Amino acid sequence: GAGVSQSPSNKVTEKGKDVELRCDPISGHTALYWYRQSLGQGLEFLIYFQGNSAPDKSGLPSDRFSAERTGGSVSTLTIQRTQQEDSAVYLCASKGFKNTGELFFGEGSRLTVL
Amino acid sequence: RKEVEQDPGPFNVPEGATVAFNCTYSNSASQSFFWYRQDCRKEPKLLMSVYSSGNEDGRFTAQLNRASQYISLLIRDSKLSDSATYLCVVKGGSGNTGKLIFGQGTTLQVKP
Numbered sequence: 362g363a364g365v366s367q368s369p370s371n372k373v374t375e376k377g378k379d380v381e382l383r384c385d386p387i388s389g390h391t392a393l394y395w396y397r398q399s400l401g402q403g404l405e406f407l408i409y410f411q412g413n414s415a416p417d418k419s420g421l422p423s424d425r426f427s428a429e430r431t432g433g434s435v436s437t438l439t440i441q442r443t444q445q446e447d448s449a450v451y452l453c454a455s456k457g458f459k460n461t462g463e464l465f466f467g468e469g470s471r472l473t474v475l
Numbered sequence: 476r477k478e479v480e481q482d483p484g485p486f487n488v489p490e491g492a493t494v495a496f497n498c499t500y501s502n503s504a505s506q507s508f509f510w511y512r513q514d515c516r517k518e519p520k521l522l523m524s525v526y527s528s529g530n531e532d533g534r535f536t537a538q539l540n541r542a543s544q545y546i547s548l549l550i551r552d553s554k555l556s557d558s559a560t561y562l563c564v565v566k567g568g569s570g571n572t573g574k575l576i577f578g579q580g581t582t583l584q585v586k587p
Contacts, residue, residue, distance in 0.1 A: 392573060394575065396577070402579060403481075403562065403577050403578055403579030403580050404519065404562070404577035405577075406574060406575070406576055406577070409573055409574050409575075411573050417573070417574055419574070420574075452518060452519075461524065462507055462508075462509040462521065462524060462564060462566050462575060463509075463521045464519075464521070464575065466518035466519055466520070467518065468517075468518055469518060
């Protein structure tokens, strides 16, 4: 499709398990962002990739969280040893090269940690 | 202190009302500003950019006050379809300028 694609759309896991969330951005978009949104809350910035530059990881809440972007396209967000407080919707967004603030979001991956 | 702060509301207004939301940001080096809209259980979408001189898009007016570090959104003649959460977004600052920081959002409910 033409939009940002995220998978899985829903993930239920047990505390302590590792999870991987995938984001496939819009083709040609150079910037990719990960946010998480807890119920009734705003978007919390996690990490930002821009082209081949080093990612801005300043929003990752702990060292259990990591993300990579292979080949400047698909990105994977990995959460190790999940905790109940990790339960949230994880949103990925991409942005083209134009200097605007328009992010195109995927529908998110809803993570529930039991 | 959060980098971007908004009154979460909710703001409950009748159809046809004028409603205004404010947002403050902490980083004086921030460069660009936006309002996004998020419908319930949907992803956020860009509503409008905010320019220094102020800008208007139909019933929506956005303004920026750099000295006081706040941004506003005015909605005139509210429609039922305006019911949503409005997110203030700030881009840039010292260091990496590509990061976009979202406020927690202000919820608007327009009643018939």
